[in-house]
Amino acid sequence: MKKMEISTILASAIHESKNQVGTLLYQLQGLKETIDNKGPNQKKIILIEESLKKLNDEWVEYLYLYRLASDGYELHVDTFLMDEFLDDQVFALQPSATAKDLELSYVCDPSLTGVFDERLMTAVVGTAVYNAFRFAKSKIVINAKKENNFLVISIEDDGNGFNSPEEEHEDIHGEANTGLGLYFAELSATAHTVNDVHGSIKKETSSALGGASLTVYLPQSA
């Protein structure tokens, strides 16, 4: 048999596992409907469901990461109404936020449009929001605006923020955090280019909420 690259093997393994998580989610949904929806087990089931969803989203992120890093990702940009895009993201992540007693919302001009790869940005926003879930005290807000030919999307929380020195921050964002999320966000942003201008990310303090803010800059054509 031909020898395979270890990265390819890992990517296929993640893919297989991800599909199994999908099957588990379907089965869980079936189970959820058979039990009393006010019963004590309902909350546990929702917790399992949200964890599985997160696991699924993380694996999707790793798959994209693998392909971005190995130049195997083909960008598919399209124009989106930001109001609709962010509404979709908040809708998908709302159950997880609710399970953690956090408020999740978005702010943007209803007529704002942006050009980007929807799947990548869905994964980036998801990753950033999951991350914010761990540090936010009560709320997370996603903002979108246009600034000097860049579409600017920021995910802000009211936690302790990135104030602490870099190492400590890695530590805070700990629980075995490998920094993959940020790396993924960076690769995704950089993959967006317009006339040789690349996208980027920035870690900042949220001026509105006082916590951390991850900002993604995506170049737009003039």
Next chain:
Amino acid sequence: MAQQDFSNKKALLIEDMAEARIMQRKMLTDFGFTSIDIAMKAETAIELLQRNSYDVVLSDYNLGKGKDGQQLLEEVRHSKLIPNTATYLMVTAETSIEMVMGAIEYQPDGYVTKPFSQAVLQRRLSKLLETKQRLLDVNTALDANDLSAAITAATLVMEKYPALIGKCERIIGESLLELKEYEKALELFEGTIKSRKMPWALFGKAKSYFLMGDLGNAERYFRQLMLDNRFFVNAYDWLAKTQLAQGNPEGAQNTLIEAIMKSPKNLLRQMELGRVSLLLKDSMTAEMAYRRAVFLAKNSCYNTSEPYLCHLESLARMSDEGPLQQRQKDNFNSTLKKIHDAFFDDPADKARTYSYEMDVYLAEEDILTAKQIFEVWIGEVKSGATIAPTQEQSSTYLSAFGD
């Protein structure tokens, strides 16, 4: 977003995996759908679509061994088995998305990525149906093939709902191309490209140039599209057309081979490669392409006699170089049998079949069999079941018989 009433809508669910199928069916039932038909593979879906009409089609991209969801979509859209007023939602795994999105000519109304919750599906479907509702006049006009009315309606929708500007511009542009208003179409596509660099707009621009006869610019923009995205296989098809028009069949053949390597399951593309290869007298490549076309034609709504006859033709042309090898002869007989089983009633098809058979047997110098076929042919001409050989054919045969 308005709550949709699904109870009076007919749904078709196409999914090969039992688990997902049961789950999705249950979801649709919970939304209020009362009429849900199920297909486990593309071929069954085509049969159902031929018999019934549906408001909503929910199809998986991955459908096991047969055709995939994208091929199914292309076929049913091409043969107008689903009206524009119906909603087509494709279920994908995140890894198949590139192939799906690369097909710019035939796109579903929306995508949903597995695994999805009931809430996500319901929301996606409601949104899509709402959009369809807004575009109802446009799609009704398109279904009636009244393109001017579609353009007028799309212009109105665009003013009322700015978020639908992309969809409307695309419909207007493509209608203008159909109406042969190439200059106007080009102007519209260029306007779109200026504000939003949409692949369909660049595709439209390149097609406008092609149809206006500006082959240089057509080639340039089809190539740009291919460079921007290697999955836009339709751009390869059109580049090949352009190269043919430029008198460069070799280039066209190479382009088509490249396209087939990316997307091997498209029957029309295989047919085109066969046709171009025969032009180049490259009967080997032609035979391979047509053999695949015959394979793909089975259970397809393009299942006409053409791929089968072309396959025989390519083998007949191969035999011009010398007798067929046993394996090739087997291929010939296998396709011949398929023609006999399914298509042997059209007089012109019959005549073509007989002529290819005669070519093959004459190449083997099997004069006896060739003569028998010729006699059957002439006999059928008398009864009116087929048409007579051309004068050229007759004289070739008779001289071969040594009569």
